[in-house]
Amino acid sequence: MSRNRKLLLMLVLALAVGSQVFASVWIDEISAVKTEDLKSYLSLTQEYQDDNWYKVNSKVSRLLEAEDATLGGGAVVSNKANASGGKVVTGFDQAGAYMEWEFDAPSRGQYEIWLKYSIPCNDADPVVMDITIDGKHLFSETTDLHFNSVKYETAVETLECVEPASDKGNGVPFGFIMEKGKHRIRITNISGEFDLDYIRFSGPVKHFVFTQGETCSDSNGEFEVVKGNAASRGKAVQTTDAPGEWIEWTIDVPEDGLYSLIVRYTQGTRGVESVRSFKVNGKTLFPSWDEVVFYPTDGWSEKRNDWRERRIEDPETRQPYYLYMPKGEITIRMETVSGPLNIDYIGIITRDGEIKGELNFWDYLRMLWQQIIGFFVSFN
Ligand SMILES: [Ca+2]
Known part of the structure; x- marks a missing residue:
């Protein structure tokens, strides 16, 4: 083999190896970009x-x-x-x-x-x-x-x-x-x-903790405990329509987390919007908490189940407010701005929490009885 031929062969080999190296680096770079081509x-x-x-x-x-x-x-x-x-x-x-x-x-x-x-x-x-x-x-x-x-x-x-x-x-x-x-x-x-x-x-954290409406302290000690059909434990608290009167509950937060406030209530006076202000641990956390509106339910749960559950939400987005609450006790205070309102229970619930009010055997029996009576009344 002549010297020129040897040189030519070396050059060809060098080019071949060089292009291989170049190609593999180039491919690596392409695939690196590809792995970052992310989906939502x-x-x-x-x-x-x-x-x-x-x-x-x-x-x-x-x-x-x-x-x-x-x-x-x-x-x-x-x-x-x-x-x-x-x-x-x-x-x-x-x-x-x-x-x-x-x-x-x-x-x-x-x-x-x-x-x-x-x-x-x-x-x-x-x-x-x-x-x-x-x-x-x-x-x-x-x-x-x-x-x-x-x-x-x-x-x-x-x-x-x-x-x-x-x-x-x-x-x-x-x-x-x-x-x-x-x-x-x-x-x-x-x-x-x-x-x-x-x-x-x-995994998703689930909690629902509530306290009976009637287990409360209030501004004048005269808030009346009333019987309510299908109320948890058959009782609820009647809050007054006198502006400035307040009622306060204590709730145990089971673990650090995000919770919204939930209220089970009736407001049986047609054409009246009852307004309340809310405070957690003595503080109004959102401007809209100064005036939370409760619209009428169909009655006061005297003859049937008129209770409604409601999470306190942002009035604009209609989404519940979530608050960070550390494990331990918190107080929730509700003050009358206007109108009457009965509270069965008040609680805190996580986003994935399930609402399971505590209705006992007698509550169910009472509901059944009311339904039987209702059937005969409508039949006659
Ligand atoms: Ca730490």
């Missing part, structure tokens, strides 16, 4: 259903302390009284700050992710973050998640679920799919600031 959560729900990704049971609940995470980008552990574990992570206030946990998923399924955090002041900018699981985004929304929307009396401490920003407080929280076993969960700051106490992985 909504468009994935059918796929999730087809692949049997069910939401995990509400009893599955795992709490990971922020202070146990691997930290970077300026995030550091700080002591804080009253925080879970006595510590939080601060310095999550600049782009690129991150926290990463290893989460051992107890079963295959869709997990809700909740974050317990506090913001520096009432009107702080929302926190925007990015969440990856095992280094990947599950759906497009995880690159741009907004926090800081839930109100509570302290205003700066909240527990919030990762959910669609457009649908805060009333939508379906995102489900993060994970196979059983260990996963790396990382949150990265895009903008804003918060101190994180812990992160919780769980």
Whole structure:
């Protein structure tokens, strides 16, 4: 083989190897872009259903302390009284700050992710973050998640679920799919600031806790306990139409979470709108709580069941207000603005909670009896 031929062969070989290397790098880059071609959560729900990704049971609940995470980008552990574990992570206030946990998923399924955090002041900018699981985004929304929307009396401490920003407080929280076993969960700051106490992985949290209307304290001690057909335990409290008179109940919050207020009531005077103001722990949390309107039900539950359940909602969006309530006792105060109103019970309920009022055997028997009487009255 001549020298020129050898050189030519070497050149051909070099070109062949070089183009191979170039091609594989190029293909890697293309596929990297492809994995980031993300779909929205909504468009994935059918796929999730087809692949049997069910939401995990509400009893599955795992709490990971922020202070146990691997930290970077300026995030550091700080002591804080009253925080879970006595510590939080601060310095999550600049782009690129991150926290990463290893989460051992107890079963295959869709997990809700909740974050317990506090913001520096009432009107702080929302926190925007990015969440990856095992280094990947599950759906497009995880690159741009907004926090800081839930109100509570302290205003700066909240527990919030990762959910669609457009649908805060009333939508379906995102489900993060994970196979059983260990996963790396990382949150990265895009903008804003918060101190994180812990992160919780769980199924939908369900609670409904209520107290009897008649188990209350009031401004003049003269609120009358009345019998009500189909009332829980057969009794309710009659609140007066005298403006400024109030009635107050105490409720035990079973676990830290988001709850709305629920009232079972009758208002049997036609053409009258009864108005009440509400306070939780002595504070009016929303401007509309100064005048909550109760429209007439069909009667006072004297002959049949006229009770209605109602969550206290935003009058504009008609969606219930969700409040962050820490475990422990709270007080709910209702003050008369105008009109009469009977209260069977008042309670707090989580988004997925089921309303199951406590009707006993005698309540059901009384309802049945009223129905029999009603049948004969209408028959004659
Ligand atoms: Ca903590």
